[in-house]
Every structure is written in C-alpha cells, then in structure tokens.
Amino acid sequence: MREPLRRWLDRLGPFLGLAVVIATFALLSDSPESYLGVRNLRIVLSQTVIVALGAIGMTMIVIAGGIDLSVGSAIALTSVITAVGLRDGWPPPAAILAGVAVGGLVGLVNALAITRLRVVPFIATLGMLGVARGAAKWVGGQQTVNPPATWVNDLAVTFPSPEWLIVAPGVWLTVALAVLVAVVLRGTVFGRRIFALGSNEAAARACGIATDRLKVWIYSLAGLFFGLAGVMQMSRLRQGDPTVAIGTELDVIAAVVIGGGSLSGGEGSILGAMVGALIMAFLRNGSQQMGWPNYIQEIMIGVIIVLAVALDRYRSRAA
C-alpha cells in the first residue's frame, strides 16, 4: 500500500510547486483578485502555448533517453515557412500544414543523423540548431516575413472571439494534444516501447524491438509538435521572424525536467511537463506584474530548475 501512495506524492510534486508559485504571487500582489482572475489566466495560458507544445514532443524524446537542442531553431524555421506560405497567397490550412510538416522533417533528419551516422543526440541536434536557424534566415531572406492578416493570427491570441471560447483555440488544441499523447504513452504498444527504449536500450534491442526505427518515429513525431509550436509563434507575432525563439529549447527541456522527466531516460510525464511549463509561465507573469526586472525572473527560473531536479533525485534516492 505504501508504494502507490509514495508514487502519487511524486506525481503531485509539480502541482505543489505550481500551487506554491501561484500562492506566493497572489500574496505578494496588491490586487490578488486580478492576479487570480480569468483575464490573467488567459494571458498566462496563451503565453504558455509554444513551450507547452514543444514540451509534449520533448517529453517523448526525453523518456526515450534522447534530447533535442534544435527546438528553438525549428520553431523559427517553421514560423517563417508558415508566414512565407501565407504571404505567397496559400490558403491558411496549407501554410499551417507546411509549417508542421517541415517541423517533422527536421525531426526526421535529426533521427537519421542519430541512427545512421551514429552521432549522439546531443551533438546531432546541436548541429541541427545551427542548420535550422540558418535555413530560417535563408527562407525568410534574412528579414522578418509579414503575411497578410488571416485567422491564423487568432490561433493563440490572448482574448479570443467569440467570447465563449474563454481561451484561445491554440490553448484548447494544446490541451487536446497533451491528453492524446499522454494516453498514447500510457496505453499503446508504441508508448510503452518508448519507455522501454529509454529504460534500457540494450534490453529493448534484445527483446526484438527495432530501436532505430522507433527513434525515427519518436524524433519525427516530436518534430511535428515543434512545427506546430512554430505556427503558434508566427500567430502570436503575426509575422515570421527567423531570429525568434532563441534558447526556447532550454525552456522546453526545463518544463519536461521540472515535470519529473529524467535525462537518463525511462521517466517523464506529459502532465508533469505541462505543469512545468505553467510554473515557468506563472513565474514570468508574476514577476512582470510585480514590476521586477527581467534578470530576477531569469535567476529565479534557473534556481527552480536545479531545485526541482535536486528534489527529484533526493526522492528517488530515499526510495
């Protein structure tokens, strides 16, 4: 009986962290009502969409024992692709599909470098960090791409219309995808093999699992999520900016890790990663509202990442 109880407490960890962050700012704030109000919730959620979508893909990769450092560059590239498509008069669904597909292509190339060239994921995706960023500047002609206004711009707005949506369509889409991937990870053969791969790759191979093919699927699928994050990026900026999202991969990895993901593989959860993304978003939002300078946020987020992981290691040692 004690075992399941402890595991539940482990799962609650990130939620407790989120509660502490929100409670702290509510207490510090001059007007807790407005900090805790729907308006502010909309702001935070629409700000979280990009990192949250990235964290869904990254969670799969991290559980499988991998890492992807090219997320920020992939977001920039796919946001530029979407913007170029819209500028050139493509229908919005085609432009969106193109952005998402290019994200998947980036992931596929990463996977091929990892499985065919036998380059470790850290290095393969570090290379892609440069390649995708360069490609974004190339496609964008070294400047921002300004598409005409379409409904794409409303995907991740703070205040959606119609009003009954409460939050932007992009937020709902993110929630739906998070639930879908969480269920797939838990209940499908594919999902369980991702865990197996990260838990013990040699054993997975010995069990007859085609580990290389599995990696190709994981990185490509995750790439689709990074592509979708790029579309949301374009939607929020209303333009395709090849220099956007520098360092976003670190926020994405931080969200996964705060949510209980282990960089040595075999562990991680979508729900945890979503909470991790929210913790960082509420921290940013709260310190903005307090009028704290940017550097305070940066220091606090850095400290929280290390503390969250240290706490996790402490728990698993005690277990």
Next chain:
Amino acid sequence: MALRLRGIRKRFGATVALDGVDLEFVPGEVHALIGENGAGKSTLLAIVAGEFPPDGGEMDVEGRPYRPSSPRDARAEGIALIHQELSLFPHLTVAENILMGREPARHGWVDPAAAKRRALEVLREFDRPEIRPEARVADLSLAARQVVEICRAIAAEARVVLMDEPTSSLQGDDVQRLFALIRRLRERGLTVVYISHFLEEVRQVADRFTVLRDGAHVATGPLAAVTDQELITHMVGRSIENLFPPRGAGLPGEPALVVAGLSNPPALHDVSFEVRKGEVLGIAGLMGSGRTALVRSLFGLFPPRGGAIRLSGRTLGTRATPRARLAQGLGYLSEDRKGEGLALSLPIADNITLTRMSTCARAGWLSLAAQGRQARAAMDRLRVKARTPFQPTKTLSGGNQQKVAVARLGHQDARVMLLDEPTRGVDVGSKVQIYEAIRAWAAEGRAVLMVSSYLPELFGMCDRIAVMRRGRLSPARPVGEWTPESVLEAAIGGPAPLLAPAEPAG
C-alpha cells in the same frame, strides 16, 4: 529443433575468444556448456543469440542456414538468451518486462487484462505470488528480477533457451523451481543450453555436456558417462607453461597486511588473511565469487561493513577513500583496464605518474622533463614498447597498455600491491614481463596480493593461495599443498578438499 554450429570463430582485438567451435544441440535436451572463465562460453551464446556476428563459421537451424544480424532475427527463429547480467527495464512493470516485444494488443493499444493474464501464466511456473505483474521492476529484489528475466524467455515461446549462469542471483528454492521448470521445458521438446560453473547444478539438470577451453571445443558427451574429476581435467587442460621467473631464495618477512573478519554482504563474508613482506599471495575463485569485491573493499572503493585491516602493525580505518589508501602505501591495479585502470587518451607519462606526481612537480608545476624521465624508467623496467612517454596510451597494444597500468604501481612505490587480474587479455610476452616485475617487487620486500582466474599463473607466481567461493575465503595454504584440480574444486564446491587442516590464522 536442431541447432548446429560449425567452425565458429571470433576474436576481440588480439584475443581469440572462439577458435573454430563445432557443436550440435538436439530437441528435448538440456546441454551444459562448461569451461573456465574466459573459455568462450558467453561469447558463443551471444553469437547464437544474434548479439554480434561470428568472424567465421556457419550455423543452421533444422538444416536451414541461420545468420542472425540482430537479436530480433534470433527471436524470430525461436532462440532466446537469458543474460548473465540482467537486462530488464527498471521503470516498467513486471508484466511489461515479461511481454516486451510481444505485447497483447488490439490496433496498437495494449490489452492490460490480457497482459496481466499472460504474465501470471508464466509467473505461475515459479510459484512466487509476491511477484505481482503490476509491480515495478525497480522495486524488486535481485532474485525476483532474475525470475522475471527467465519468465521473459519463456513468454517468448522460444524453442531454444540459452541460459548464461541463470542461478547466479537465485537462492535455494528458486534454484529448485528453475530446475523443475527446465525439466518441463525439456519434456515439451525444447532445447536448453545451460552455462554454469557449478558442477553439482549441472549434474542435476543437464543431459549432455560440452567443455570449452581457450575458445576451443574440448569434449562433448553424456554427463552420466563422466566423473567430476574428468570434467575438471578437461577444463584445466594439461599445459603448464614455463613462463614464470624462478622464486627468490629469501623467506617472507613480517606481516605487511593483516585482514580480519572483513565483511561486505552479500559480496563478502568474514574474510581473513595476511600477506607478508616479500610474499605473493594468490586469490583464486570464479568471477563474481567476491575476489574483486575484496580488493576493492581493501582499497576504499567499496567500503566494507565490518572487519579490521592492519598495515605493518598499524590499524587502519576500514572505511577510507582511495586517496587515503594511496597515502598509506597501498597500490591497486584494476581488473578493468579500459573502464577505470587507465586514462587511455592521456599520455603514457601521465598514466604512470598519476598516483604520485609529487616526484616530478614543484609547487604544483609539473616538470615535463622529470615526468618523462621517471615514466621512461618505469616503462623500461616493464619493457613497454613506445616511441615516447608522451604518446597517448591508447596508441599502444593491449599488452603494452596493461604494462603501463602495472608500471604505475612501481612508480607509486607502493608497499602493498593489490593486483586484480594483472595479465587479463594480454599476450604471452607481456605476461612474462609482468611476472618479472611482480617477482622483483616481492624481492624488494613488498607484499603482493594477486587475484587471478588463470590457474597456471597462480601456481607459477604465488607463495600461498586462498580460494574465494560465494563471498567466503578459504584459509591460505602454501602453493605446494594445492593442485589445479583442488583449487577448482574449492572454487566450484565439488568434493571437500583432501588436504591437511587449515594452518593457524595469521
């Protein structure tokens, strides 16, 4: 299903692991694969299981050529390997571990009820109700994990089950359950290939045996037709080479290292011995018997739970860091040259002087000239073949690398040398040079503790030998009171030693 191997060869670098092995396994037999450490048993099973390809030779299954390029191919032919070191998924459940690779599923979704049912069916063979299908493997004991590992091979519906020392972490009842299971598998017409060092186990389950020695096939036959004596003779062979430098005339001096009641369960139980100045004490035993754990416990790499260590009459704390042990005059040669013995990408000179850089540094600044000179002296003593002391250690052959590792202890000027497999994976020429260095150290009055799997070397080099078996050390006896057969018997627990009662404890 008949599985036939013809002329299987495999080498790793300069080491020949398998030298043309012919074998045939028939359906419904339990076939024991026997041999000393390093005879090539595990390599042979890994090749059959598709983990790596042989360099030469052919295999066929029921007359069809069989060339597995991955474990996946082996699985497809119904061949499953149960590993010596466990290969489980610690983060997943027992059921997931047992069924990995063949999950019951509908349209890609795992059917949890069917998975639990399948897992329970297989687990029932072991009658261990406390291993629940939904438990996480990380939470299980070592013995329970081994049960899960065996269950996975059964769930794979293999027709040939390869077991590499499956009882290494099982205890009494579980061993008997495993044997009962093996007999049931045999009745169903499966082939079980069984590696074990323990002859009494082999006799309980196996029908036929094959002995491998130094990568070559030595003998095959029905177990009922051989005695333990004959098997041991096959394993040891007859060749005692004349590689060993003559012993000095001097008698060992006063005790240098005295160990009493050293314990580190489950690896070590109440180990006591002494090594005298100028003496070479050999520790024999099987891999995993606790030999390496003993050396590592002494050197502070595996802090013991209890016992006493005295060095030249002074009592040392049993728990210490390797740094403290070095300062106290202990030197350590790891059995794992690549993993922890040498920094292979660093220059030879750095590797040799690493434990005692003070001799070639002043106020923290290294004198490359002095370092090179001192490294060269240590290298010359062991005849390390290298252009310069400053070339990366990995550019040397395996034998020369090992000599660099040994030379480090000479440079360190250790008073007590703890040597774990000093000649593992080394060519004959390098062996002789390492033996000469060990002999010279003893002549200088240093105490040498030498762990080895290679019996001729223990007999050729040591003054006394003690045998490790399942974490316990036999009393040390002069080498003349042992025979290779009696050492092997003590290591694998055959008949009781025929020799005189233990000498008085030191």
